[in-house]
Amino acid sequence: MLPAPSFAIRTKAALRPYWRHIRDLSQLARFCAYDFNRFRRLSGTFPLRxxxxxxxxxxxxxxxxxxxxxxxxxxxxxxxxxxxxxxxxxxxxxxxxxxxxxxxxxxxxxxxxxxxxxxxxxxxxxxxxxxxxxxxxxRKIACIPDAIKQATRAEILEATAFDAERFFWTRYSVRQFGNAPVAYADIEAAVRIAQSSPSVCNRQSARVHIITDPSQCAALLRFQNGNRGFGETMGALAIITADLSHFVEPTERYQPWIDGGLFAMTFALGLHARGLGSCFLNWSASIDSDRGLRAAMRLPDEETVIAFLAIGTLRDAFTVARSPRKALSDVMDTKNFNRGFK
Ligand SMILES: Cc1cc2nc3c(=O)[nH]c(=O)nc-3n(C[C@H](O)[C@H](O)[C@H](O)COP(=O)(O)O)c2cc1C
Structure with missing residues (x-):
């Protein structure tokens, strides 16, 4: 008769179906601790720093x-x-x-x-x-009383009198770029447009690092897992970050991603307005990848990476993923439109 399996073997067998959950849970705890420590160390929350x-x-x-x-x-x-x-x-x-x-x-x-x-x-x-x-x-510091400015309905209506739907729906994630180089003036114009993004208390924590050298792009893209098959064709790589020192309360712990995300989106639309193509690349990165990227690009410690953006010129014609959207009724709740909460 075979000897009974040991306690350790029995425990391992019993846990096998849950192994993935246990691994994911422990990873989640480590990632949260990493973010917690970065916010604790690098945000402006604690006046000692x-x-x-x-x-x-x-x-x-x-x-x-x-x-x-x-x-x-x-x-x-x-x-x-x-x-x-x-x-x-x-x-x-x-x-x-x-x-x-x-x-x-x-x-x-x-x-x-x-x-x-x-x-x-x-x-x-x-x-x-x-x-x-x-x-x-x-101390001769200049100041002028201009905390507010006038806006007009006419100015806004004039600026928005174009086919906005078409503008937004022709921004695709482009994964087939043209060979022409990306012009500095277009990147600069798109960053200026991105600066129009709202941010919490107008603190403007977002930054964008632009890399055009192909070997540098390749070295940084090694840390990102969603650019296979087209990463090497981009004309420029943008890395959007948010500076944690701009956040001054624990309740603001997610604000870097919100402000950085808004900036990133406006930047992508700015590139679109200048006739360039772009594709977001996720920064759903492990701690090792985050540390590796930081070291490779000598990113200041207080900057948290929000997303990468692949940028390139447009070909005359190219294929894009259809990326269909959910039904409007799945994203828009109108049951309280023009009614009190029931
Ligand atoms: C934060 C973020 C991360 C993304 N990461 C990747 C990525 O790593 N690789 C990729 O090919 N596309 C990536 N995308 C692009 C999405 O797949 C794309 O936006 C979505 O399918 C909608 O398509 P559209 O951008 O053409 O409208 C990402 C998009 C966002 C917003």
Missing amino acids: MTPGAEAARITKYYHMIEKGLALPAPRPGFGHYAIGELCALLDKAINEGRSGEHVERALDSLLAYRAFNSRHGGATPGCLDHTLANAQA
């Missing part, structure tokens, strides 16, 4: 609260004292320690606009505001 990027993000966050308050239909005179207090403290520190820049100037602009608004409407302005403005003036 107030890098210039984190400081700029905080200043932008608070001055945008003022801009946004002034852009409401009927701003309340004297609104936002808490934001003003935080902003003035941050600005005084930056100015006193010799750090300036566009975000400081823009923040001062919004303080001026806020003071002008309050004096027009009889709202109280916190004393710290005058002190900060005087401090900036003493």
